[in-house]
Structures are given as structure tokens and as C-alpha cells.
Amino acid sequence: MTIVALHPDDLLDREGRGELAADELERLERHVRDCSTCRIERLSRADFRGEEDPIGPDFDVTRLLSEVLAPGADRELLRPAPAPRRAVGRRLRPLLLAAAAVLVAGAAAAAGWRGAVGRRAEAAPPAPVLEPATTFTRSTPAVQAPATLAPPAPTAAVAEPAPPERVVPAPPVVARAPAALSREPAPVAVVHTSPADRATEAAAAPALAVTRPLPVTASDAAAVFERANRARRSGDHPRAADLYRSLLDRYPDSPEAHESLAVLGRELLGDGDASGALRYFDGYLRTGGSLREDVMADRALAFGRLGRTADEAAAWGALLAAYPGSVHAARAAVRLHDLGL
Amino acid sequence: MTAFPGAWHYTNAMAEHPQPRISSIPPPFSGGRDEAIALARRAASGDALATRQLLENIAPRVVRATRAVLGAGHPEAEDAVQLALIGFIQSLPGFRGECNPSLFAARIAVRTASGIRRRARARHEGRDEAVDVDELAGGRGDPRAAARREVVRTLLDDLPEEQGEALALRFMLGWSLSEIAETSGAPLNTVRSRLRLAKEALRRRVEADPTLADHFGIGEEEP
Numbered sequence: 373m374t375i376v377a378l379h380p381d382d383l384l385d386r387e388g389r390g391e392l393a394a395d396e397l398e399r400l401e402r403h404v405r406d407c408s409t410c411r412i413e414r415l416s417r418a419d420f421r422g423e424e425d426p427i428g429p430d431f432d433v434t435r436l437l438s439e440v441l442a443p444g445a446d447r448e449l450l451r452p453a454p455a456p457r458r459a460v461g462r463r464l465r466p467l468l469l470a471a472a473a474v475l476v477a478g479a480a481a482a483a484g485w486r487g488a489v490g491r492r493a494e495a496a497p498p499a500p501v502l503e504p505a506t507t508f509t510r511s512t513p514a515v516q517a518p519a520t521l522a523p524p525a526p527t528a529a530v531a532e533p534a535p536p537e538r539v540v541p542a543p544p545v546v547a548r549a550p551a552a553l554s555r556e557p558a559p560v561a562v563v564h565t566s567p568a569d570r571a572t573e574a575a576a577a578p579a580l581a582v583t584r585p586l587p588v589t590a591s592d593a594a595a596v597f598e599r600a601n602r603a604r605r606s607g608d609h610p611r612a613a614d615l616y617r618s619l620l621d622r623y624p625d626s627p628e629a630h631e632s633l634a635v636l637g638r639e640l641l642g643d644g645d646a647s648g649a650l651r652y653f654d655g656y657l658r659t660g661g662s663l664r665e666d667v668m669a670d671r672a673l674a675f676g677r678l679g680r681t682a683d684e685a686a687a688w689g690a691l692l693a694a695y696p697g698s699v700h701a702a703r704a705a706v707r708l709h710d711l712g713l
Numbered sequence: 714m715t716a717f718p719g720a721w722h723y724t725n726a727m728a729e730h731p732q733p734r735i736s737s738i739p740p741p742f743s744g745g746r747d748e749a750i751a752l753a754r755r756a757a758s759g760d761a762l763a764t765r766q767l768l769e770n771i772a773p774r775v776v777r778a779t780r781a782v783l784g785a786g787h788p789e790a791e792d793a794v795q796l797a798l799i800g801f802i803q804s805l806p807g808f809r810g811e812c813n814p815s816l817f818a819a820r821i822a823v824r825t826a827s828g829i830r831r832r833a834r835a836r837h838e839g840r841d842e843a844v845d846v847d848e849l850a851g852g853r854g855d856p857r858a859a860a861r862r863e864v865v866r867t868l869l870d871d872l873p874e875e876q877g878e879a880l881a882l883r884f885m886l887g888w889s890l891s892e893i894a895e896t897s898g899a900p901l902n903t904v905r906s907r908l909r910l911a912k913e914a915l916r917r918r919v920e921a922d923p924t925l926a927d928h929f930g931i932g933e934e935e936p
Contacts, residue, residue: 388887408931419858420885605788
């Protein structure tokens with residue numbers, strides 16, 4: 373029997389479920405003392421268990437389901453598509469809306485389900501039936517490459533910079549037949565509507581106008597900052613930099629602008645523009661803040677990238693003087709040693 | 714501040730046009746495994762109500778799986794959930810009912826999120842690795858735990874798909890070996906072998922980095 377077979381997988385499982393007896397815990401402790409593989413596994417599993425609640429307020433599952441299954445999506449299938457616009461982060465919604473439309477239509481007809489827009493459901497006749505229900509009769513690979521899934525699609529969430537407090541109408545969310553779900557011919561959604569249905573739809577139009585399209589309110593500092601962060605994390609660095617700079621121009625006194633100095637500086641540093649980064653780091657350090665320690669380290673790093681060794685040494689020294697116990701202390705000490713100081 | 718572009722959109726809509734709370738929606742399906750499988754079969758046959766109940770039932774697991782793989786606050790988290798839900802719906806006709814549908818959905822979510830991670834990483838190639846902007850802008854938390862989680866996540870980008878999936882299901886979602894085997898349709902020993910290889914790769918990566926080794930307490934084994 374190999375050592376692998378002796379790894380106490382069952383004990384690790386039971387520990388995760390909080391079911392370990394004292395003697396079992398002792399056995400597990402004894403094993404991980406000598407087994408680095410199990411120690412890594414045990415720590416990692418505990419780390420992921422202890423991670424902040426993954427379904428926090430910023431990720432509302434109820435909202436997500438209500439949104440993608442919202443009655444009315446069937447109507448949107450029939451709307452002409454506006455000219456394509458860049459849609460970061462929301463490009464898949466129309467596809468799911470198309471699938472959801474099939475579900476919701478049938479659900480409303482079959483069970484009179486009252487969902488997130490239940491008031492409308494109460495007043496409306498049974499939802500029109502869409503056909504064919506292609507997504508449920510076709511067997512396709514579980515996961516497709518997003519490139520084949522997501523043609524650029526307009527969404528209400530397209531976030532372009534807007535002047536402060538300006539309100540612009542959002543383009544309607546358009547869910548087209550999911551042509552890109554596979555390489556097969558795109559299914560065509562057909563809505564059967566009787567004259568009575570159409571009359572009821574017309575009567576319901578004001579309600580639709582109230583709920584969709586929704587007004588897009590203007591950006592504030594937090595929203596611009598969030599968009600900038602999102603662009604940065606998605607790899608769109610030029611757009612991120614533009615948004616951070618826009619934030620600094622438009623809301624220079626906001627906390628987000630101040631934090632942008634540090635983030636944009638680090639962004640530029642990461643992209644190889646050390647001298648540009650230095651300007652933002654210096655701007656941040658003029659007033660300081662909770663990121664001061666990190667920015668001081670980044671500033672030293674920037675000097676190093678520029679080959680300004682004297683400035684770099686001074687910057688690392690300043691960091692160590694200000695934060696002797698800094699998480700960057702080891703790095704600073706190594707670098708100072710390399711610089712012969 | 715909201716993490717996703719749709720959140721404020723929805724919030725505004727709710728504020729301006731209050732709609733019924735979610736309590737007006739029938740509660741999610743909460744039956745056992747057999748009932749869940751039967752529900753999935755009805756959904757696969759085109760029963761829209763069953764499909765909705767099924768989606769409500771699996772959504773939390775899908776969200777959790779995608780967030781575990783991508784990390785909290787990932788800009789593509791919501792896309793990953795949507796993509797996973799689409800993948801789940803597409804896969805229903807091929808679902809053989811050999812496991813709980815929510816586990817099946819979570820497995821799809823792990824694969825989906827792993828793919829998104831790989832593509833995001835490809836976009837970031839060429840960046841200065843010494844400069845981690847996300848670390849600066851992200852949450853503070855326990856930096857050691859964050860570093861440990863991150864090394865597992867980045868390893869997923871490099872492992873063969875089956876190994877990465879097994880590692881994610883076990884380390885991130887806490888699944889047992891039998892649950893992984895049941896859901897993936899692989900023999901238990903195959904799952905064990907995949908995990909062994911993945912864990913060896915993780916250990917090598919940890920041991921190669923003194924800081925990481927310190928975070929994991931490697932090198933502190935008793936003589």
C-alpha cells in the first residue's frame with residue numbers, strides 16, 4: 373500500500389462538515405504534521421470554506437433569476453436589434469433571455485406563475501407560446517467557448533461615460549434567438565398571437581414602457597470608479613486608464629479619485645510606464661491614505677524600473693522608516709542589499 | 714457601489730417601479746435527490762415550470778462554484794453564471810440522472826469559470842508580474858489565506874482539465890471523492906489518481922516558492 377492510499381481523505385471530508393470526533397481529529401493532526409500534501413489540502417479547503425460569503429449582497433441570485441426569467445422577454449425577441457455596441461460584462465444576457473423566454477412563456481401558461489413582475493402577469497392573458505424550444509431538444513456540449521456563444525449584443529447595461537447627472541435612455545434589451553449557441557442553424561422564435569392577445573398586449577404597453585427600457589442615470593464617482601475597475605480587471609487597460617483619469621478630472625475631491633491615483637499608478641507601472649506611474653504615486657502620497665504603505669513600495673519599484681537607484685534606495689528606506697513591520701519589508705531589505713546599502 | 718453593471722440598473726428599476734418581492738414566487742424546489750432528478754427529466758422534456766424550479770434550485774450552487782473558481786469580485790462572475798446556466802440547460806437532454814442535478818450544474822460551473830480564468834489570464838499576458846493591481850484594489854482580508862487561495866486558482870489554469878476540475882470540486886467546493894466520481898462518471902480510482910496528480914502539482918508549486926511554502930507551513934514537518 374502506498375502512502376497515497378493512506379491519505380485520510382475521509383477525515384478531511386468529515387472535518388469540512390464539522391463531524392470529526394476528538395480521536396479522529398488527533399489522527400488527522402498527526403498525519404498532517406508529517407504529510408505536506410495533506411497539510412496543503414487541509415489549509416486550502418479551510419481557506420475556501422472561510423472565504424467571504426460567496427453570495428453576498430453584490431451578487432443577488434434572486435435578482436439574477438428574476439432578470440433572466442422576466443416576463444416580457446418574449447416580446448423583446450421580436451424587437452429589431454439596434455446597432456451593435458460594445459457590451460462589457462453583459463453580453464450573454466440576451467442569450468439566456470431568449471432561452472428564458474421559452475421557459476417563462478410555458479410556465480406562465482401552465483401554472484399561472486407570478487414572478488418578479490407578477491402584477492403584469494395577473495393582468496395579462498396566458499403568455500404567447502414560443503416555438504421551437506430548441507435549447508431543450510438539442511444536445512450540445514455543456515460548455516462552449518464564449519467566442520462562439522456571444523456575438524456582440526446591445527444591452528441596457530452598456531456603460532459609456534456620461535456627463536454628471538445626465539439621464540439618457542437605455543437601449544432596449546434585445547434578446548435574439550441564440551444563433552451562436554451552436555453551429556446549427558439559428559432557431560427562429562415564432563410568437564402565436566391572436567387578435568385578442570394583441571389587443572391585450574397593446575393595453576399592456578404602458579406597463580412595458582414603465583419597466584423597459586429603464587433610464588440610465590448618470591455616473592457618479594463611485595460608478596465611474598467601478599467601471600474603471602471592471603475595465604481594468606477585464607484587461608481593457610486603455611479604457612480603464614481613461615476612466616480613472618476621467619474620474620480624477622470630474623470628481624477630483626472624491627475618495628474614489630484619491631484611490632484612483634494609487635490604482636492608476638500601479639496600472640501604469642504594470643504596463644511599463646514607470647515615469648507616468650510616479651506622477652500618480654506622488655499625487656497620492658501628498659495627502660496619504662490607507663494605501664500609503666503600498667504606494668510607497670510601488671514608488672520604490674517605479675524608481676527601480678527607471679534605473680534611478682539612488683531614488684529607489686531612498687524610497688525603500690523611507691518605507692522601512694515609516695513601516696518597519698511592513699509586508700514589503702523583506703522585499704525592501706533584499707533590494708537595499710542588492711543595491712549595496 | 715455595486716459589483717455588476719446590472720445591479721444598479723435593477724436597483725433603479727425597483728426604486729422607481731416597485732415590484733412584488735420574491736416571496737410571491739413559489740419557493741425553490743427542495744426535494745431529495747430522486748425528486749430533483751425527476752424534476753430535471755421534466756425540465757429536459759420541455760416542462761417550463763420544472764425548468765424554472767430547477768434553475769432556482771441550482772443557481773446558488775452555480776454562483777458559489779463560479780465565485781470559488783474566479784474569486785470574489787471577478788468582473789466576469791455574472792457572465793460565468795449565465796454561461797454556466799446556459800450550459801446546464803443545454804446539457805439537460807444528455808443528463809443521465811446519475812447524480813443530483815445541482816452537482817451536475819456545479820461541475821458545469823467549475824468548467825465554465827475555469828475557461829474564463831484561462832482566457833482572462835491570456836489577456837493579461839505581458840503584464841509586469843511584480844505589479845498586482847488587484848491586490849491593491851481588492852479586499853484586504855487575511856493575506857496569507859488569499860495567497861493560498863490564489864495559488865490553487867492559478868494552478869487550475871495550468872492543469873489538464875480533468876485534474877483541474879477534480880481539484881476545484883474537492884478543494885474549493887469540499888466535495889468527497891465519491892461525489893466527484895458520481896458526478897463526473899469516472900471510476901473512483903480515476904478520480905483519486907487525478908487528484909493525486911493535481912495535489913502533487915500544487916505541492917511542487919508551493920515548495921518552489923519560499924513565501925508560499927511559508928504560508929502553507931511547509932518545511933515545518935517534525936523530524
